[in-house]
Amino acid sequence: MTFIAMDNLINYLLQFGQLNQQQIDLIKSKAKVLELKKDEYFSEAGKIPKRVAFIDTGILRVCYYNSKGEEITKYFIDKHNFAVDINSFNQKIPSSEYVQAITDCSLLILSTDALTELSLTIIGWDNIISQITSKALIEKVNKLSPMLSEDATTRYQEFLDKFPTLANRIPLSYLASYLGITQSSLSRIRKNIR
Structure with a gap:
């Protein structure tokens, strides 16, 4: 290792x-x-x-x-x-x-x-x-800036596009907090996308 x-x-x-x-x-x-x-x-x-x-x-x-x-x-x-x-x-x-x-x-x-x-x-x-x-620093800005102007569904979609392996490995509460939405909103968005 x-x-x-x-x-x-x-x-x-x-x-x-x-x-x-x-x-x-x-x-x-x-x-x-x-x-x-x-x-x-x-x-x-x-x-x-x-x-x-x-x-x-x-x-x-x-x-x-x-x-x-x-x-x-x-x-x-x-x-x-x-x-x-x-x-x-x-x-x-x-x-x-x-x-x-x-x-x-x-x-x-x-x-x-x-x-x-x-x-x-x-x-x-x-x-x-x-x-x-x-x-x-550039990556940090690129991760944050598009997130601010998009609606929640688009922010989640963009997160999936940028980090395809992360979504299922991190707790829902952390992901919702990162996206600036509630856990229940995130659950609803995930159901609609599937």
Whole structure:
């Protein structure tokens, strides 16, 4: 598992820049495996994030509580992507979001110290991270912006189109929250689509 997970991480990084074998070995030596059970948190609101996760298997969700105390799902992160509250991580300020496993997950973790060492040691590392961050932000905007203007049925249809494997793997309550509708509305929409 670990060798395949490490290879998945390296292959992901190589999409954004060149790494020689020595650099690859250094990255592999810094990454630690973390198994998260369903419903466990990778990071919590109110705490400063001190690590970044690369999802090898499973699905994480990013959520927060609004002013009424309602839990709101912002988005989901599927395997072979990084997970971190990037603003809080970079600015070293407490996060306003929770990152929670909604299935059992296998993660590769890079700590702040490990990332600093990689930045100081690998020429081009900061550029790779910058490109990954840009890609993630663009994807986040693309996931959120079309959702805001569409009706609920269209939002659900678009979710199915973009994430065909997720709909049956995440709890209805999380999906309804993400789509900005009630669970009963989502159940009705799902019945009508079938």
